Each structure stands twice: as C-alpha cells, then as structure tokens.
Amino acid sequence: MKYEDYADLYKNRTFESMNLYFKSRDIFPGGINHNIRYFKPYPFFTVKSRGKYLFDVDGNRYLDFWNGHWALILGHSPEVVTSKLKKQIGKGTLYGTANIASWKLGNEIHKAIPLAENLRFCSTGSEATMYAIRLARASTGKRVIAKVEGGWHGFNTNLLQSVNYPFEGDEGMGLIEDEGHFVESLQFNDLERSIKVLESIKDDLAAIIVEPVLGGAGCITPQAGYLLGLQEFAKRNESLFILDEIVTGFRFAFDGAMNLFKLDPDLFTLGKIIGGRGLPIGASFVEKKR
Numbered sequence: 001m002k003y004e005d006y007a008d009l010y011k012n013r014t015f016e017s018m019n020l021y022f023k024s025r026d027i028f029p030g031g032i033n034h035n036i037r038y039f040k041p042y043p044f045f046t047v048k049s050r051g052k053y054l055f056d057v058d059g060n061r062y063l064d065f066w067n068g069h070w071a072l073i074l075g076h077s078p079e080v081v082t083s084k085l086k087k088q089i090g091k092g093t094l095y096g097t098a099n100i101a102s103w104k105l106g107n108e109i110h111k112a113i114p115l116a117e118n119l120r121f122c123s124t125g126s127e128a129t130m131y132a133i134r135l136a137r138a139s140t141g142k143r144v145i146a147k148v149e150g151g152w153h154g155f156n157t158n159l160l161q162s163v164n165y166p167f168e169g170d171e172g173m174g175l176i177e178d179e180g181h182f183v184e185s186l187q188f189n190d191l192e193r194s195i196k197v198l199e200s201i202k203d204d205l206a207a208i209i210v211e212p213v214l215g216g217a218g219c220i221t222p223q224a225g226y227l228l229g230l231q232e233f234a235k236r237n238e239s240l241f242i243l244d245e246i247v248t249g250f251r252f253a254f255d256g257a258m259n260l261f262k263l264d265p266d267l268f269t270l271g272k273i274i275g276g277r278g279l280p281i282g283a284s285f286v287e288k289k290r
C-alpha cells in the first residue's frame with residue numbers, strides 16, 4: 001500500500017479526531033501539548049488504553065509501539081498498577097507533606113540499585129537532570145557541564161544544547177546564547193576527541209552528563225570503553241560523572257544500565273518507569289559517601 005492510500009484510509013476512519021484536532025488548535029499551539037504528538041495529517045485522539053493497544057474517539061484500535069514515551073514496560077493500564085492506584089486515589093493524591101508512599105518507593109529503588117543511597121524525588125526527568133547538574137556545580141565549585149551531541153536530558157534549559165543534528169543551531173526559541181556558555185559538547189563514541197575537549201575545559205569542569213545509550217538520538221549504544229573513559233576522566237579531574245538513566249533505568253537491567261556497563265556514576269537520574277510505569281516523576285541519586 002502506498003503512503004497516500006494509508007493517509008486516505010486514516011482520514012476515512014478518524015473523522016472525530018480531525019474535528020477535535022481543529023478545535024484543539026484554538027487553545028493549544030499546534031493543537032498538541034508535546035511536539036512529538038503531532039503527525040500528518042493530524043493526530044488521532046486517544047480515549048482509552050489497555051495492554052498493547054490504544055483506542056481513539058472514532059473507535060479505532062492501534063497497536064502501540066510508543067508505549068507512553070517508552071515508560072510503560074508492562075503495557076497500558078496493567079491490573080497490578082491500576083489496582084494500587086485506585087486504592088491510593090481513595091486516600092488522597094497530593095498531601096504536600098512527608099508521606100509513607102515516597103519513603104517506601106525510595107527504599108524499593110535503593111534495594112534494586114544499591115548505589116542509590118541518597119535521593120530526592122521531583123516531578124519530571126527534566127527537573128532531575130536540572131538538580132543533578134546543580135548539585136554537581138555546588139559540590140565541585142565548578143561551572144562547566146559536558147554533554148554529548150545528540151544527548152537529550154529533557155527540557156532542562158541548561159542542557160538544551162547540541163541535541164539535534166547538526167548540533168550548532170539553537171534548540172528552541174527563547175534560549176539565549178549565554179545559556180550555552182557553560183555547556184560543552186562531546187562527540188559520542190569518539191573517546192579521543194572527547195578527551196581533547198575535556199582537557200581544554202578541565203579547570204572549570206563540574207560534571208559530565210551522559211545517557212548510557214542515547215535514546216532520543218535513535219537508540220545509539222556506547223562503544224566499548226567510551227563511557228568508562230569519560231568516567232575515568234571525570235574522577236581523575238575531581239569532576240562528577242552523571243548517568244542519565246531516565247530511559248535506561250529498570251529497562252536494560254533491573255539494577256540499571258550502570259551495572260550492565262560496569263559503571264560507577266557519582267550521580268544518576270531516574271524517571272518515567274519509576275512513576276508506577278507512567279505517572280510523572282523524576283529523581284536524582286547520589287552515594288552517601290560522596
């Protein structure tokens with residue numbers, strides 16, 4: 001079947017979605033709330049999800065390969081999660097006080113990933129990476145953060161640099177040149193070039209932040225020795241090595257990609273999956289001794 005035939009079939013079956021999309025454009029820029037949710041000719045509007053399927057307002061069923069931004073490793077609405085959620089909703093949703101649920105979750109994560117000795121929860125992965133680099137700057141007294149080209153750490157303004165190819169341009173409107181002043185980019189999987197860049201900024205290098213496997217950039221795996229090389233440089237230089245495990249955590253291995261790749265990050269971040277597989281959450285972790 002040609003693309004045009006698919007598009008015609010889609011349009012014939014998604015009349016209500018089309019109506020909703022045009023109404024949505026009145027209140028949401030582009031008709032959506034996350035750029036990734038748009039596709040041509042217009043996105044379908046989901047009303048229900050179950051297992052591996054999404055259901056739209058027109059009664060269509062879709063096999064879902066996106067799985068809630070990759071967070072739903074058990075599929076949509078698994079009983080084991082929804083039953084717990086229903087119970088909790090009956091007891092309240094936002095206490096605004098210390099609470100047992102977060103204490104229990106923190107302990108569960110610590111049991112799974114022993115390196116997670118000290119942590120703070122927040123509401124998104126973007127906040128977790130923001131806090132991680134702030135922590136790194138505060139504890140080292142240095143300012144520069146090194147990240148890799150194509151590395152995506154959420155909408156955290158500090159790290160919105162060199163995310164999209166060809167990496168030199170602005171990553172979005174409203175970002176000013178100074179934002180990038182204290183961020184340096186490294187070429188993923190080119191250790192020699194990366195070390196050269198790191199050498200040139202080492203005196204003010206607070207941290208290197210990297211995803212163990214580049215997710216948003218297209219699932220690019222690290223070449224043997226690359227991550228370890230960055231980690232060794234950071235430690236030698238008394239800078240921090242931050243692993244962003246917001247996508248890889250609890251997915252590549254129960255105890256994190258850090259164990260799979262035999263890494264020992266000073267700080268790491270989690271999100272997505274730890275929120276009951278899909279509720280908004282983020283967390284930054286650090287070992288107590290550091």
Ligand SMILES: Cc1ncc(COP(=O)(O)O)c(C=O)c1O
Binds near residue numbers: 069123125282
């Ligand atoms: C590696 C990585 N870090 C951070 C984030 C930001 O997480 P959130 O969308 O919860 O802000 C994402 C989101 O896709 C991510 O892929």
